[in-house]
Amino acid sequence: MPHATPRIDQTPEGLLVALAGTWRLSESTPRFDAVLGAMQDTRSEATPQAEPTPDHPAARTLGFDSSALLTWDSSLLIFLRQGQTFCDLHSCRFDATGLPAQVSALLALATVVPERAAEPVAPALSAVARFGVAGIATWDSFRDGITFLGETADSLRRLLSGKVRFQWRAFWVVVQSNSSGALPIVTLIALLVGVIIAFLGVVVLEQFGAGYYVSYLVGYGMLREMGALMTGIIIAGRTGAGFAAEIGSMKITEELDAYATLGISTVDHLVLPRVLGLFVMLPLLAVYADVVGIFGGLAVSVALLDLTPTQFFGGMLTAVSLSDALLGVFKATIYGALIGFAGCMHGLRTGSDASAVGRAATSAVVLGITLIIIANAIVDWLAALWHI
Amino acid sequence: MISSASLVPSVPAAPAVEVRHLTMRYDQRIIMQDLSFSIAPGEVFVIMGGSGSGKSTLLRHLIGLKQSPEGSVRIHGDDLGLADAAGRRRILSRIGVLYQAGALWSGLTLAENVALPLKELSDLAPAAIAEIVALKLALVGLQGSADFYPAEISGGMRKRAALARAIALDPDVLFFDEPSSGLDPISASRLDDLILAIAESLGTTIVVVSHDLASIFRIADRTLFLDISTRTMTALGAPAALRDAPPNDEVRRFLTRDSGSRT
Structure with a gap:
């Protein structure tokens, strides 16, 4: 044609x-x-x-x-x-x-002229004004976070004083999805972290003929820091993002409004069981990660340094005490609460479209990991101060 | 908590819903200004207007999800914005809301959805709650579907289940956000029947946001027209009367489905 x-x-x-x-x-x-x-x-x-x-x-x-x-x-x-x-x-x-x-x-x-003229576009702001607007927005979100923390604490107080019925079902859902479901990824990451610490120890300590002390490094590293930290990061990406997406979707489908117009607190119903669920589960996962990571370190030590398992554990136990393990578990409980808190907060603060749910999930992970690292630094500093 | 005293309006002749000089804004932009109207107890009242005219925003102000510093909204004489936490719960326990897509809690079965308001806002025993749940589900024709989750049923069933939840506490005022949206004509008409049956048998005041003309003419005692061009209400009255003697051209065009084009 x-x-x-x-x-x-x-x-x-x-x-x-x-x-x-x-x-x-x-x-x-x-x-x-x-x-x-x-x-x-x-x-x-x-x-x-x-x-x-x-x-x-x-x-x-x-x-x-x-x-x-x-x-x-x-x-x-x-x-x-x-x-x-x-x-x-x-x-x-x-x-x-x-x-x-x-x-x-x-x-x-x-060519038909639209019936309604578009709204006048706001004039573009100068760089100084934009800086100010960004500053105010940051301050607002910080204040929102503190307010939400207060609401959650108040909800916990009401729960402990028996004024609020605990949402066991939501709690058990969190417990279930963070038990067997999370084990494969926690196993893989913890095992590799144990292996990495041991490799690091072998390379550095062998130079001083102190390869035997690799077990100290693995024990200290896993129990005090890496077991809880890596589990926290995994769960922030896995469950924290999930909380934000789940609650964010409920906002879009007006399920949160349905709570509000019945005068039912979303913090009592949605936030508290999730935060407490992770508060309980993260320490358990961290203990598991500690054990798996130590076995990863053992495998490297046996393979590269010809240590026997008895020598490895014997050496480790002379250096590592129960307080090191308890410190890690303590950190994990804090991380669990922080991840739940970050996920729920961003879920409740979601905008009203589908892309807002994605942004909420991303923000939840970023905030969760940031809070974990900050909390880790604070606890380590206090532990050093008090010689724990 | 429900007490027998709180179920009786303090002044029997007081309007069920009273709006005085309400102006609604989104950021700084005015959506609707200076709205004043009152809805009598037992009335079926429809808020109508074109897409984007602020109907749903007005509904959110009526049910306390949004509050405006300009003007007041009172439900049976009580202002949600001025109430303390306990007062707010008491007022909210007397209203029911049917959201546009139902807004059933997706993690709960239909029976649990209907039961939750009863558990949270009343002191009823579990056995009594179970009986009420069965009754409300039967009223909307969903007996036998109590153990389904919202994702497992059709859109029409979801709306009816949400209606069962909205009437769980025998509210004085029921609010509907575009009840017929997303429903086929038969399901929409069934829902209209249900709305009328509830209004007549329970004496519930019904406030509906809608742009569905068939439904408006069928159910409304009175209707309010929100005019997007003037950003305020420009008509209030029975729909047939407004159609026969429209106060302005926008209302006439809306009620006669006239797009204003030459064809």
Whole structure:
């Protein structure tokens, strides 16, 4: 089929566009300016003074001849709208009578003035103002966080004083999804972290002929720091994000509003069981991670240093005490509460569209991990201060 | 908590819902200004208006999800914005809301959804709650579906289950946000029947946000028109009367489905 071939001719009334051929969006179609330019070029070669300028009589009317037009789609409309723009700029009349009826109907639809004018756009802010706005937003979100922490603490107080019925079902769902379901990933990460610590120890300590002390490093590292920390990071990505997405979706489906209009506290019903669920489960997972990580370290020590398991554990137990293990467990309980808190807070603060749920989940993970690291630093500092 | 005294309106002749000079804003932008109307007890009152006219926002103000510093909303004489926590719970226990998509709690079965308001806001024994739940589900034609989760049933069933939850506490005022949206004509008409049956048999005041003309003419005693161009209410009255003698062109076009185009 012949390709779209418009041609512009000058007539006594103005310009006449002869539309011909097949117009398809999938094939490249001509632009109005280009066709007009081509016509001007040919004319200026013949009679250089006759150019269709705004004042020139040639540009009074833009007419169409569609007798040779075969099939068309939106590409023709785009071309014609470019013609309309040309007419608006050069104050000539756009004469649609020569166009097929459907084409002129569609063009008329596209040119209808909207009933309601768009809201005026706020003026762009200066860099200083933007800095101020960002500062206020940061302060607001910090204050929101403190308020939410207060609400959660108040809810816990009401639970402990028996004024609130505990949502056991939501609690058990958290316990269940953070027990057997989380074990494979915790096993893998903890085992590898134990292996990495042991490798590090072998490389560094062997230089001083102190390879035997690798077991100290593995024991200390896993029990005091890495067991709880790595479990916390895994659960922040796995469960913290899940909390935010779940509660965020409830906001979009108006389930949170349904609580609000019954005067039921979402903190009592949704937040508390989730926070307490992780508060209970994270220490258990951390203890498991400690054991798995120590076995990872043992495997490396046996393989690279020819230590026997008895030597490894014997050495470790002379250096590592129960207080080290308890410190790790204590940290894990704090991490659990912080992850639950961050996930629920971002879930409840979700906006009202689907992408807001994604942002809430991301923010929950970022906040969860940030809080974990900060808490870790504070606890370590206090432990050093009190010689624990 | 429900007490027998609180179920009786303090002044019997007081309007069920009273709005005075309410102006609603989104950020700084005015959505609707200076709305004043009152809804009589037992009335079926429809808030209508075009898409984006602020109908649903007005509903959120009526049920206390949003509060405006300009104007007041009173439910049986009580202002939600001025009430303390206990007062708020008492007022909220007397209203029921049916959200646009039902908003059933997805983690609970239908029976548990209906039971939760009863557990939280009343002192009823578990056996009594179970009986009420069975009754409310039967009223909306969902006996036998009590143990389904919301995701396992159709949209129409979900709305009816949400209605059962909304009437769990025998509220004085029931609010509906676009009840017929997303429903086929038959399901929508069944829901209208249910709304009318509840209004007539329980004497409940019904406030509906809708732009569904068939439903408006069927159920409404009176209707309020929110005009998007003037950003305020421009008509208040029985729908048939407004259609026959429209106070302005916007109302006439809305009630006669006239797009204003030449065709």
